[in-house]
Amino acid sequence: AQSVTQLGSHVSVSEGALVLLRCNYSSSVPPYLFWYVQYPNQGLQLLLKYTTGATLVKGINGFEAEFKKSETSFHLTKPSAHMSDAAEYFCAVSDRPGGTSYGKLTFGQGTILTVHP
Amino acid sequence: DAGVTQSPTHLIKTRGQQVTLRCSPKSGHDTVSWYQQALGQGPQFIFQYYEEEERQRGNFPDRFSGHQFPNYSSELNVNALLLGDSALYLCASSLRGTSYNEQFFGPGTRLTVL
Numbered sequence: 431a432q433s434v435t436q437l438g439s440h441v442s443v444s445e446g447a448l449v450l451l452r453c454n455y456s457s458s459v460p461p462y463l464f465w466y467v468q469y470p471n472q473g474l475q476l477l478l479k480y481t482t483g484a485t486l487v488k489g490i491n492g493f494e495a496e497f498k499k500s501e502t503s504f505h506l507t508k509p510s511a512h513m514s515d516a517a518e519y520f521c522a523v524s525d526r527p528g529g530t531s532y533g534k535l536t537f538g539q540g541t542i543l544t545v546h547p
Numbered sequence: 548d549a550g551v552t553q554s555p556t557h558l559i560k561t562r563g564q565q566v567t568l569r570c571s572p573k574s575g576h577d578t579v580s581w582y583q584q585a586l587g588q589g590p591q592f593i594f595q596y597y598e599e600e601e602r603q604r605g606n607f608p609d610r611f612s613g614h615q616f617p618n619y620s621s622e623l624n625v626n627a628l629l630l631g632d633s634a635l636y637l638c639a640s641s642l643r644g645t646s647y648n649e650q651f652f653g654p655g656t657r658l659t660v661l
Contacts, residue, residue: 522589
């Protein structure tokens with residue numbers, strides 16, 4: 431079974447400061463890893479994904495994440511926070527679709543990011 | 548190009564009633580997944596439909612059932628509603644056969660059970 435742990439249900443930063451949201455996963459097979467963002471009363475928007483290849487992946491809105499297999503981590507970072515980054519962020523893991531697998535997503539509990547002026 | 552659409556946006560039901568939620572996938576997608584997101588929680592996988600059959604199911608009781616139509620749209624049915632079924636129900640679509648399993652989410656249906 432796969433699982434995701436997001437460390438810190440709330441993170442608060444100042445505008446212009448580094449954003450670091452932590453995610454650790456558990457998977458018995460090589461994982462696919464995702465970060466989604468959810469704004470109030472909206473669905474989920476994909477920020478970035480890791481499937482294969484380069485372990486540092488870049489996403490939209492200046493976010494990036496690094497897959498570290500040895501640490502089973504996939505932390506999300508952004509060098510300089512903007513007020514518009516305030517939202518809830520979810521890390522998710524899936525197995526590789528194919529054969530009998532249809533790639534269901536397993537999500538963490540979410541981290542609410544607050545950005546102060 | 549329309550993304551994933553869901554209807555209705557909001558729904559209020561009473562305990563014991565039945566509800567049907569609808570989802571139209573993104574153009575070109577053939578797989579639909581449903582997730583339940585309780586307040587303050589991450590989304591939980593309910594089930595996934597491909598070629599009009601349920602292919603994977605999460606840890607949800609049989610009160611939760613679904614259907615996929617030939618045009619790939621899908622319905623989620625919940626019978627004998629409980630207070631604990633109050634949640635945001637998210638539909639996601641994807642294209643089977645792609646190597647990266649990118650799922651696109653709709654805006655969700657907010658279900659309140661009184």
